[in-house]
Amino acid sequence: MKVAIIGCGGMGAVHARVASLAGFRVVACGDVIRAKAESLANRIGAEATDDCLGLIRKEGIDIVAITTPTPQHVPFVIAAAEAGKHVFCEKPLGRTVEECQEAVRVAQKHRVKLYVGHVVRFFQEFERIRSVVLSGRIGKVGFVKTYRGGIFPRGEGLWFRDYAQSGGVTLDTIIHDFDWIRYMWGDPKRVFCQALLRGDIIDYSLVTLRMKNDVLAHVIGTWAHPGGFRVKVEVCGDKGMVGYDSNEAPIESMKRESAGGQPGMIVPGSPVPVSPYQLEWEDFRAWLEGKTSPRVTAEDAVWAVKISLAALESAKTKEPVVFN
Numbered sequence: 001m002k003v004a005i006i007g008c009g010g011m012g013a014v015h016a017r018v019a020s021l022a023g024f025r026v027v028a029c030g031d032v033i034r035a036k037a038e039s040l041a042n043r044i045g046a047e048a049t050d051d052c053l054g055l056i057r058k059e060g061i062d063i064v065a066i067t068t069p070t071p072q073h074v075p076f077v078i079a080a081a082e083a084g085k086h087v088f089c090e091k092p093l094g095r096t097v098e099e100c101q102e103a104v105r106v107a108q109k110h111r112v113k114l115y116v117g118h119v120v121r122f123f124q125e126f127e128r129i130r131s132v133v134l135s136g137r138i139g140k141v142g143f144v145k146t147y148r149g150g151i152f153p154r155g156e157g158l159w160f161r162d163y164a165q166s167g168g169v170t171l172d173t174i175i176h177d178f179d180w181i182r183y184m185w186g187d188p189k190r191v192f193c194q195a196l197l198r199g200d201i202i203d204y205s206l207v208t209l210r211m212k213n214d215v216l217a218h219v220i221g222t223w224a225h226p227g228g229f230r231v232k233v234e235v236c237g238d239k240g241m242v243g244y245d246s247n248e249a250p251i252e253s254m255k256r257e258s259a260g261g262q263p264g265m266i267v268p269g270s271p272v273p274v275s276p277y278q279l280e281w282e283d284f285r286a287w288l289e290g291k292t293s294p295r296v297t298a299e300d301a302v303w304a305v306k307i308s309l310a311a312l313e314s315a316k317t318k319e320p321v322v323f324n
């Protein structure tokens with residue numbers, strides 16, 4: 001199956017590599033900045049273009065991988081679906097819930113598969129915690145605490161600093177934890193957030209989620225941390241606790257992914273044999289081949305955006321947001 005990458009920055013480079021490792025052929029790279037498309041294409045032996053819509057519609061492309069800044073995700077998902085191409089899209093699926101729902105509707109209408117990269121479901125540390133919780137060893141879970149953050153990301157043209165595009169740490173980064181928590185404990189019934197924003201250099205967000213099954217989750221996201229990237233998770237049940245801290249057990253290595261010497265985003269890597277990003281593509285592949293259901297559904301991706309945007313709304317109003 002032949003893949004075209006749209007958006008050849010940090011994550012474009014990651015997905016070009018792991019999609020190949022998962023058995024796909026990455027044959028084309030598109031970017032609004034032609035030099036970035038060429039830089040990635042030259043490294044992997046693919047063709048390059050700055051005509052991304054033309055590339056999406058081109059015959060012979062089976063899958064479009066969308067790794068542009070967030071506001072461009074949905075327009076490209078829709079263009080790909082209308083061209084009959086399956087889609088891999090980085091999280092967040094979109095910038096608003098309505099446009100995410102539209103993307104899902106168009107993908108369904110054109111019978112293409114839409115896979116969204118909620119990669120934490122594939123991190124081995126999180127999978128280990130999941131298996132301990134599901135085994136019942138820590139009993140009935142009452143509390144979950146997560147922390148995820150590092151330095152303020154840059155991205156091409158510093159787009160992460162434009163909150164209208166990135167949604168800050170609350171939409172861009174701790175959406176990973178919202179998705180994982182929902183994967184583990186189902187839908188939330190209430191979200192509350194307090195966020196600290198200072199211009200373009202600090203973003204710190206504390207979100208509490210009361211889940212419908214009464215688990216209480218406490219999620220911190222920061223782009224205000226001067227050091228490297230850190231992830232922590234702790235789950236407390238009535239028989240015990242399980243947790244992970246990337247600083248105490250640094251099985252992750254961090255690197256700043258870049259394309260063509262341009263600044264990028266810190267991306268957690270992992271020295272375990274198979275990268276979680278590759279596992280996403282293997283899961284997508286199994287779904288494309290009709291062997292399994294996807295671990296992340298498009299509806300899951302819409303929910304993750306819904307929770308993140310509810311948190312941002314709560315930070316603004318200083319009131320909790322209640323889901324029906």
Ligand SMILES: NC(=O)c1ccc[n+]([C@@H]2O[C@H](COP(=O)([O-])OP(=O)(O)OC[C@H]3O[C@@H](n4cnc5c(N)ncnc54)[C@H](O)[C@@H]3O)[C@@H](O)[C@H]2O)c1
Binds near residue numbers: 031
């Ligand atoms: N899953 C993860 O671990 C993870 C980590 C970092 C970023 N992300 C997500 O990946 C996406 C990309 O982030 P990034 O860090 O790679 O950003 P980046 O700025 O490094 O790369 C984005 C690329 O898209 C290109 N681009 C911008 N507008 C375009 C357009 N209209 N058409 C074609 N190309 C366009 C830019 O020139 C740039 O090369 C974001 O949605 C981000 O939230 C996910």
